[in-house]
Amino acid sequence: EAGVTxxxxxxxxxxxxxxxxxxxxxxxxxxxxxxQQALGLGLQxxxxxxxxxxxxxxxxxxxxxxxQFPNYSSxxxxxxxxxxDSALYLCASSLLTSGANVLTFGAGSRLTVL
Amino acid sequence: xxxxxxxxxxxxxxxxALVLLxxxxxSSVPPYLFWYVQYPNQGLQLLLKYTSAATLxxxxxxxxxxFKKSETSFHLTKPSAHMSDAAEYFCAVTVWGGSYIPTFxxxxxxxxxx
Numbered sequence: 001e002a003g004v005t006x007x008x009x010x011x012x013x014x015x016x017x018x019x020x021x022x023x024x025x026x027x028x029x030x031x032x033x034x035x036q037q038a039l040g041l042g043l044q045x046x047x048x049x050x051x052x053x054x055x056x057x058x059x060x061x062x063x064x065x066x067x068q069f070p071n072y073s074s075x076x077x078x079x080x081x082x083x084x085d086s087a088l089y090l091c092a093s094s095l096l097t098s099g100a101n102v103l104t105f106g107a108g109s110r111l112t113v114l
Numbered sequence: 115x116x117x118x119x120x121x122x123x124x125x126x127x128x129x130x131a132l133v134l135l136x137x138x139x140x141s142s143v144p145p146y147l148f149w150y151v152q153y154p155n156q157g158l159q160l161l162l163k164y165t166s167a168a169t170l171x172x173x174x175x176x177x178x179x180x181f182k183k184s185e186t187s188f189h190l191t192k193p194s195a196h197m198s199d200a201a202e203y204f205c206a207v208t209v210w211g212g213s214y215i216p217t218f219x220x221x222x223x224x225x226x227x228x
Contacts, residue, residue: 033215102160106157
């Protein structure tokens with residue numbers, strides 16, 4: 001069974017540009033989560049999608065946005081890139097059944113903003 | 115709102131020594147607690163989880179954790195460290211009846227010396 005796949009693996013952008021990151025969940029998983037992992041800050045929750053709808057978002061500005069497609073894959077868009085957006089962006093999926101649901105993570109997309 | 119605190123951003127042990135990684139949680143309702151591990155250039159993977167069935171939880175690779183309500187702790191231990199255990203370890207919490215979004219700690223980097 002294929003795991004959670006993310007693309008691209010690495011992405012280099014300059015300030016003010018836009019970045020698009022993509023995620024394919026495990027087959028059968030309907031929930032997709034996005035986290036930002038910046039150096040020394042652990043994982044910061046960005047967005048949660050379930051059944052095509054945005055269910056919750058973390059404490060990030062509106063220039064961080066995304067969507068979930070009918071096949072449950074998802075993309076994260078970051079507009080007007082700033083230097084501090086440089087981080088590893090992790091996507092995870094789960095079969096949402098309870099608060100004890102386990103997330104399965106992809107390897108991440110490393111975004112570097114110059 | 116729930117939160118976790120991981121004490122020590124880095125823990126260094128010798129191969130064969132006891133591993134102890136500390137996690138304290140804060141939650142006004144019964145929590146679900148998780149430990150994830152992140153190897154270099156990989157996503158996070160689940161080590162173990164506590165869902166109230168038993169206070170001592172055994173996970174993969176010889177790790178275990180004990181839920182102590184009186185101390186609001188969920189420390190991760192392993193009797194004998196291996197070089198392959200060198201990685202970043204994250205404690206996470208969700209709560210019963212709340213959102214299904216795990217809140218992660220900042221992580222503890224485990225360094226294993228030969």
